[in-house]
Amino acid sequence: MRITCVALLSLGLCSGLSSTLAAAVDSKPLLAFAARIAGDNARTRIVIDFEEKPEFSVHYIGSPERVIIDLPATTFAFPEADLAARGLFSDIRYGTMDESSARIVLTAIRPVRLALAEVQPNEQGGFRLVLDAEMVSAEIFADLVKKQTWTTPAAAKPEDITTAAKDDVFTVAVDAGHGGIDAGATGAASKTPEKTITLAFARVLAAKLSEQKGVEAFLTRDKDTFLSLSERVMIARQHGADLFISLHADTLAQKDIRGATVYTLSDRASDRMAENLAMRENLSDQLAGFSLQSGPPEVADILLDLTRRETQAFSITLANTVVKSFEGQIGLINNPHRHAGFQVLRAPDIPSVLLELGFLSNPEDEKLLLDEGWRARVADLIANAVVRYRTQALADGG
Structure with missing residues (x-):
């Protein structure tokens, strides 16, 4: 569902945008020209294709559980049906925040985290943003919300998403x-x-x-x-x-x-x-x-x-x-x-x-x-x- 900053304000989600994203004020908006989603109630993948490489940051919000993806100014040119909510997500909204930024809001049916969040090059040119969500316990989600920072954008790192420490057991x-x-x-x-x-x-x-x-x-x-x-x-x-x-x-x-x-x-x-x-x-x-x-x-x-x-x-x-x-x-x-x-x-x-x-x-x-x-x-x-x-x-x- 496409949204504007007005709609996002009603959700209380316009605060805390990264200062890094604001650097794109005078630049040409990114073009997100295709999207697809698949998954079930345990794992869901979202893939969005861009003409240029996007910078992004990931944040988590509770009550209800949501995953926030902040982007520079972006034009979402794909059909809304291509990113219709399914799998772990009951609602997906995306759109312009202001002239320098955009946001994707993923409302989950249960506590989730992004096990993978990265930009990958497409073979035919351009880039794709790949988001792999997986179910987690309420305790893990609460810890993600507590420990995150809204000041420094960062994609998910392997050390952040390890499910269990390896040991001799x-x-x-x-x-x-x-x-x-x-x-x-x-x-x-x-x-x-x-x-x-x-x-x-x-x-x-x-x-x-x-x-x-x-x-x-x-x-x-x-x-x-x-x-x-x-x-x-x-x-x-x-x-x-x-x-x-x-x-x-x-x-x-x-x-x-x-x-x-x-x-x-x-x-x-x-x-x-x-x-x-x-x-x-x-x-x-x-x-x-x-x-x-x-x-x-x-x-x-x-x-x-x-x-x-x-x-x-x-x-x-x-x-x-x-x-x-x-x-x-x-x-x-x-x-x-x-x-x-x-x-x-x-x-x-x-x-x-x-x-x-x-x-x-x-x-x-x-x-x-x-x-x-x-x-x-x-x-x-x-x-x-x-x-x-x-x-x-x-x-x-x-």
Whole structure:
């Protein structure tokens, strides 16, 4: 939405403009000739194309949470629809402040920060301002507001946006599948929802992992609440996770199929069953109105980061280690290491696996999934596998 300084004054946003921007009084306004936005409720990217390189500054305001981008005098020549609010933002306004400055106001649906804010050269000439927003906790946002200065414009720096300090602790994100409005599968006999089983197992597994020397585990969700697939990955990254384990207990039409399965990411499914399971899991977001198809195709990688080859190799190593730990101890499906396009496994920098603990459509598996002793035994096996994986990864320089 285009705005003028009069409109911005009504929002209380005309104070604190950088003196650096005022130097552009006598210069020709910048031309912002194109814009695009894509994202979801965890990450959103905004890209604005300029003819000339823009100087800019970033600030944060609370109540409601807003991100302010100050620019020199700028002519916004792109259609308003190209920068319509979506993803993390409920409202986007931009326009002239005075003859020497302009401003973009991003009103967020939740606390956010710019994980990336930089100007990049375009291959065809000109420059683009790239703003990558990500969800953060209310405490982090409040800290951003408190520590910022309005006197010196500065783009986001790597040291300002680090999510977690690197240390000697091996951090594991334990992701209980489904939750809230997304109940997942249902037990054939007990009618227990998958979301309840995965959370109960996740709590046991996190406790077992945290008992291991040098290992610390946390839950992506610790109660019956809905998290989008992208939120799960973002939470893991913001906690500095070295490993991501997503837990599930699905159903199949073939009730005789039982046993655990470990999945890693691949754009091409290993078999029809893996493909069908991935498709069903990837539809979870739609239950709460989120869609992975809501952005332009050229920025789809904002939501579905391509897994780096090295990270994928570590994921496969972890999967094989878990399978070996299970062999002879608990039931495994035929070909227990499979792969498919699970969106929750697409973090580019975190080795990730999805573990189907068993199938709620099978009576024997259902009984085990509800048994506290079985959960504890399987959690011990997974914890031991993680320790062996960590030892190997450290030896390989991972």
